[in-house]
Amino acid sequence: MDVAGVVVALAGIVGTLGAAALTQLAATRTKLVDATIQRDVRAEERRESARTEAHAEKRAIYAEFHAAARDYRSAGHDYLVDKLHGAERNHLEPLEMARAKYRDAYARAQMVLPDRALAVASEVNDCLGQSYRTIRDIDNGSEHSISVEKLHQWYDGKLDDAVRLLRGVLREDLGVAESGIDIDPSVRRLQKARLDLWLLD
Numbered sequence: 265m266d267v268a269g270v271v272v273a274l275a276g277i278v279g280t281l282g283a284a285a286l287t288q289l290a291a292t293r294t295k296l297v298d299a300t301i302q303r304d305v306r307a308e309e310r311r312e313s314a315r316t317e318a319h320a321e322k323r324a325i326y327a328e329f330h331a332a333a334r335d336y337r338s339a340g341h342d343y344l345v346d347k348l349h350g351a352e353r354n355h356l357e358p359l360e361m362a363r364a365k366y367r368d369a370y371a372r373a374q375m376v377l378p379d380r381a382l383a384v385a386s387e388v389n390d391c392l393g394q395s396y397r398t399i400r401d402i403d404n405g406s407e408h409s410i411s412v413e414k415l416h417q418w419y420d421g422k423l424d425d426a427v428r429l430l431r432g433v434l435r436e437d438l439g440v441a442e443s444g445i446d447i448d449p450s451v452r453r454l455q456k457a458r459l460d461l462w463l464l465d
Contacts, residue, residue, distance in 0.1 A: 319438075325372050326434040329385075332369035333427050336362040336392055337419065340399055344416040347402065356403055363396060377437075380447055384433045387451045388426045391458050395423060398462075410461065422457045429454065 339362035370389055377385055395418065398410055410418075429450055435441035 322376050323438055325369075325376055326438060329369040329373040330427075330431050330434055332362070332366040333388060333392065333430055336366040336396075337423055337427050338362070340392075340395055340423075341416070341419040343399055343403075344412055344419060347412045348416060356399070359396070359399065366392065381433045381437050383447055383451050384430055387454050387458075388430045391423055391426050391454065394458060394462055395419065414461070418461055422454065422461075426454050 336359075339359040343356065343359055370385065373385060374382065395415070398415055401407075402412060402415075429445070432441065432445050433447065436443050436445060
């Protein structure tokens with residue numbers, strides 16, 4: 265046997281085995297790259313799903329909060345309208361139910377509200393709370409510094425504006441409305457109107 269033939273045969277065997285090994289290595293590497301890509305895609309899908317769920321939960325909390333604030337204001341307004349028309353109500357049950365619902369919704373909303381929206385929500389809460397306490401005083405026959413007529417005007421005017429401001433800032437935070445609310449001056453005006461009504465009357 266000739267040495268050249270052996271070398272050629274060995275080269276052929278090594279080449280064949282080497283090609284198979286390189287093919288296998290390339291296939292393994294391709295599978296690893298595909299697995300990495302698939303893992304990254306699944307991770308991104310999970311993150312997107314979590315973001316979508318968080319946004320949906322935030323939207324639900326905001327919707328509940330706004331509806332509760334609106335209902336709380338409406339229940340107080342209805343009580344005052346009845347008082348203005350001479351109707352005597354023996355209880356404040358609708359107002360108390362609306363207040364309880366509002367308090368729960370406000371507590372949940374405080375956990376997710378950004379500072380900008382929280383500033384509005386806090387002032388609206390103060391306005392609703394002061395209004396509620398005044399209605400309780402009226403209902404109990406306690407001395408109060410605000411007439412039913414003046415409180416009714418507050419409910420129809422500034423308190424209604426406050427709930428609308430709350431809706432606007434919540435919609436803005438959800439990204440369904442453009443940012444156009446100048447929060448600080450709006451909150452200051454609302455706070456001033458509240459303080460003027462109760463402290464300077």
